[in-house]
Each structure stands twice: as C-alpha cells, then as structure tokens.
Amino acid sequence: MKPLDLLQQSLHKRVLVEMKGGRSYRGVLDAFDQHLNLVLSSAEEVVKDVSTPKSGLTVLRGDSVIYVSP
Amino acid sequence: MKPLDLLQQSLHKRVLVEMKGGRSYRGVLDAFDQHLNLVLSSAEEVVKDVSTPKSGLTVLRGDSVIYVSP
Amino acid sequence: MKPLDLLQQSLHKRVLVEMKGGRSYRGVLDAFDQHLNLVLSSAEEVVKDVSTPKSGLTVLRGDSVIYVSP
Amino acid sequence: MKPLDLLQQSLHKRVLVEMKGGRSYRGVLDAFDQHLNLVLSSAEEVVKDVSTPKSGLTVLRGDSVIYVSP
Amino acid sequence: MKPLDLLQQSLHKRVLVEMKGGRSYRGVLDAFDQHLNLVLSSAEEVVKDVSTPKSGLTVLRGDSVIYVSP
Amino acid sequence: MKPLDLLQQSLHKRVLVEMKGGRSYRGVLDAFDQHLNLVLSSAEEVVKDVSTPKSGLTVLRGDSVIYVSP
C-alpha cells in the first residue's frame, strides 16, 4: 500500500498536522489529495503553544505540510 | 471529495488567507484554481497587526499560500 | 472564472506587485502568463521605502510574485 | 537497481528518517512512494534530543525528507 | 503578447538582471529560454556595490532570476 | 555524455556527497536515479566535523544533494 492509501484510514478522524514555519493544526480530516492538500473541520491552530480555534473548513496547502499523524 | 471541491464552498464568502512570510489577507474569495492561486475582492492585508485595505481584485500566488479558512 | 482570467481585467492598468524578499513594483501590466511571469512598463521598484524608476519593460519572474493588486 | 527499489528492503523494518528543519523520526516503515512520502508506525519524533512517541500511523511528506537509514 | 515574447525585444541589448541572494548582473542579453535561463555577454556582476567584470558568456539559471529590465 | 552517465562511473565506489544544510556523507554509491536520489552503503555522516557511522543502506533524497564527488 502507498502512503496516501494509508492516510485514507485517518479520514473523518482527528489528526495533528505539523506545518513548515512552526505552525500545527488539530482537526478532523475531511479531505486530502495527492499533493497532501488537506481540509480540516473543527480545527485549531497552534503557534508557539498558543491555540486558536478556526471556524468552518480550513484548507491547508500540501506544500507546507511536514507530517500528518493521529 | 477533494480539498479544492470543498474550497468551492467558500466561493463568494469572506476568507482568511495565511501566507508564507508572515502576511495574511481577509477578503471575499472570487476565484481559485488548482494551484491555490486566489482572487480576493474587498481585501485587506495584515502584516504584524497592521491592516491595509486593498482596492479592486487582489491576485495571490498559490505557491505562497499556507491555508485558507472562513 | 479562474484567477488568471480575472488578472486579465488589470491588463494595461497600473498594478502593485509584491515580491518575495521585500521588493515591490508599481507599473502598467503589459503582459502575464500562467506562471504569473509579468511585464510592467513605466515601473518603479520599491525596496524599504526607497523608490527607483525603471526604464523600458521590466520582466518579473512569476516564481517570486506574492500578489498583484490594483 | 534504483534507490527506491533498495528502500523496499527496509519495508516493515525500523528506520531513522532525518527531515529538513532539524526533526527526525524513528519507526517502522509501513509504506513509501516515488516522492519519498513515508508512513511510519510505532514512531517517535526527535527534535533537539527531545523524543515524543506518536500513536497510529505517521505520514511524512517526501519533500521534507533528507535521508532514510536503518 | 506573453512576457517572454516581450523579453525578445531586449535580445542583443544591455539588460540588468536582479537575482535572488543579492546579486545582480549587467550585460548584453544573448539568449533566454522559457525557464528564464539567460546568457549575458560583456557581463559584470554586482554584489553589495562591488562590480566584477566577467569574461565570455555568463549562463544564469532562471530559477534564481527575480527580474530582467533594460 | 550526460552528467548522470558520468555518475555511472562512480557506481560501487566510495563517494563524498555534500548536502544542503551543512551535512555530508561518505560511502559506497550503490544506486542513483535521475533525481539524484542516492543509496550509500558503509556510509558515515559528517556534520560540523563530527562523523557518525550509518549501518545498512542510507537513502539520500536527491533534492538535498549539492554535489557528488569521489
């Protein structure tokens, strides 16, 4: 199986996304594509231990993603 | 559904766009493409808490986008 | 409509181009392509509030463009 | 043989992954693709000698990978 | 017209090329391609106001080019 | 002959690989591909003059390679 097939297992579950530049996001993974563009719902952004809730759907550009984990 | 299909739901609504390099933009999402190039109308730019209104249509290059959220 | 179709509306009008690395340009948009390579005429370059007029046509590489606005 | 054919030999074995930005990961290599996107299980993240265990499957974006070794 | 068609007008004329990393070059534009790879003859390199003449043909990689102007 | 054809001459010989970010590797070149992804055996990593031996096969992502030399 390929990495993106395994990411399928995290669909509709809460994930942690670490981004380049020191940001991270927690939220429910609603969608992703082959570039690792991601959509999170019920997301919160964490920058330097400060957490900010995000309303609606947050679209993250895959190019800035370092990793996705549960 | 794919991330860019879900971004379709934000079309013609106000969004927050976080960019690489510490800039962010608020405005109405008038258009986007598969590279996440975006067009905002009635936009304002925020750099280090200083907000600058932008007249007309602002075209943002997708390559500098980190995320788009409502 | 797609972002680059909307950029068409700025053709032959004055635009502000913000570039990576802290440069910006003001000038008349004479041409652009799908990479957001741009050609400005009657351009001036602004780096740290110092403005330098540029004679002739200035070709900006799209890869360094952050945004284009009126 | 090509590099990714040889990486096949590390499948389902513990690997060390060094990433750009000073992070590294240890875990069992469950999947990889031609971009060097990787999936690790039983992973731990090491940043500046601080180790954090990660539950479930960690998907690492190939673009940030520097090397993979046993 | 497209940006690279307009660059055609600068062929065999003196241009200023601003590069990422603080370098710039002045010289006669002898050739370019769609990546904005450039060839200058009679070039001089300027780094922090220090000018160095270059003999022969200087091939600049397009990927580092910010702009080309007369 | 093309660069990667000449790299073929270093196959199964010891090489020095300089990477972006200040790392270098010495080892036997077991495989490479057109992206300059490399596999080294009997490798040692050198960061700031500190050498660390690596067991097994080390897969280096081509994107971080600066040069390969004997």
Added chain:
Amino acid sequence: MKPLDLLQQSLHKRVLVEMKGGRSYRGVLDAFDQHLNLVLSSAEEVVKDVSTPKSGLTVLRGDSVIYVSP
C-alpha cells in the same frame, strides 16, 4: 540560440560555477544536461576564499547552480 546551446561552447573548457549557499567551483566542464546538472573534472571548490581540490569527476546538481561563466 538557446542558453544551453551557448553553454555547449564552454564544454571541455575551464568554467567557474557559482552555487547557492556561498560555494563556487572551478573546473573543466565535461558534461551538462537541461537541468544544468554539471560534471567538472580537475575541479576545486572555493568556500569563503578557502580552496579545496577535488579528485575525479564532480557532479553538481543543477538546482543549486546560480551561474556558469568562463
């Protein structure tokens, strides 16, 4: 003529290659390809005015090249 056709004129001649990150190389250009991957023989590396001779063939990844000149 295109830039890479003109680089053909430097084949088997001594060139100076300036790389991103402050390195430069002098050597005989034995091969190049469309990515500006280069092979130098009888090369020496110069970092901060310290010159190091390189034995055998040095393969430079095009992605790090800024310019090639005689």
